[in-house]
Amino acid sequence: MRFVLASASPARLSVLRSAGIDPLVRVSGVDEDAVAAALTDPTPAELVTALAESKAEAVIPAIADEVPDAVIVGCDSMLSTQEEHGPEVVGKPATAEVAAQRWKRMAGGTGELLTGHAVVRLRDGAIEARARDHLSTTVRFAEPTDAELDTYIATGEPLAVAGGFTLDGLGGWFVEGVDGDPSSVIGISLPLTRKLLGRVHVSVVSLWGTQATS
Template sequence: MNILLASSSPRRKELLLQIHWEPRIVKSHFNEVKTPEEAEKRKSEINHPLLSSFAGPDLVCALNALGKAEGADRGEKEELPLLAADTIVTVDGKILGKPKDRDDAFRMLRFLSGRDHFVKTGTALFYRGRSLVTVTTTEVRFRSLTDREIEDYIATGEPMDKAGAYGIQGLGTLLVEGIRGSYDNVVGLPLTAVYEMMKTLGAL
C-alpha cells in the first residue's frame, strides 16, 4: 500500500511501515499556528467546512494538519492517498510545543511531572478529490520526577525535537506511569484512526 506522507517525522514513517504501508515523503509549505487564538483567526479567514466542528487545542492541530496536506507537493502522484498530521501536548488548555532549548525542556518536564496531560494529533487525509480531518486524543500520566531524572533525560538529547519534550517510544517511556487511549497517537500518528479514514474515503 503506497501513501504520500506530508511529514518529515521519522516516527510517523516508522509507524506506517509497521502496518506494511509504504510512505513516500513529500514536502509541504505551510506556516503552522501555535495557539487557539491564532487558529480561530485563521479559521475565520479561510472558512473551511472541515474545520467547523473544531475549537481550542483541537482546532490548532486540525488546522495545521489540513494546512500541511493542502500545501503538499504532490506532483504526478495525485492518485495516491495523501496524509498529513500535527501532534500537540496540552495541559489545562495550555499547549506545550517543542522546547526551544534545554532550560525550556526542563520547565516542560517539571510542569508535567506527576500530572495528567493530553496528546492530540490532528490528521488530514486527501484522496481523489475527497478529504477528511480528525483529532485523536490520548490521556497520559507522568510519574513524579526528580530534578536529576529530568536533567539526565535532557542530556540524552531525546526531548529536543518533540512536543512536550519527551518521546514515549524512546527513553521517555520511563517517565510515563500510564496512558488512556491510543499509544500510536502519543508517538505521533493514530494508526487506527488513519485506517478508518482510509476506509471511509475508499482508499482501501
C-alpha cells in the same frame, strides 16, 4: 495508489512501516505559526486539525504530478495540560530551559495529547475527497529525579517533540501509561487514520506492502 506522509517525523514513519506501509515522505514546510495566527480563537482540537490539514494540502502541487493516484496524510500533535490559569496547549519546547520547565509541571500528573489528522485523496492528479479529525489520549507521567531529567533533556530528544516527551524513545522511561491510542501519542493514530481513509473510500489493507520509491 501510494500513501504519502506529509511529515518529517521519524516516529510517524516508523509506526507506518511497522504497520505494513512504507510511505513516500514529502515534508510540507508549512509555517505553523502563520497557520495558527490565521485562526480566530481556535480550540486545541481545531488548532491541531487545521495544522494537519495545512501540511497535507501543502504537498499536493508536487504530488499531483509525481504520484497522481495517492492518499496524502498530514498530522500534528500538541500537549494540553491543566495549569492554574486553565488548560495550556504546548508544542515542541525547542530549548532545554522550556523543556525543563514543562517537565517540572508535568511530573506526576497527566496531560492530553491531541493529534490532528487530515487525509487528501488524489485521483489522476485531482483532489477527489478530503477527511479530517483529531484524537485525544491521556498520558500519565512519572516523576523523574532531577538527575534523570537533566540527563534526558541533555540528549536533545525532548526539544523537538510535542510536549517534550516521547513514548517510543528515551522519554518512554518516564511515562507511567496512556489511556487511549498509543500510536496517536507516537504521532499518528492507526485507528483514526484507517477511519479517515475509509471516508475517502480507501481500504487500509489495499495499502499494505506498498513500497516507497524515494
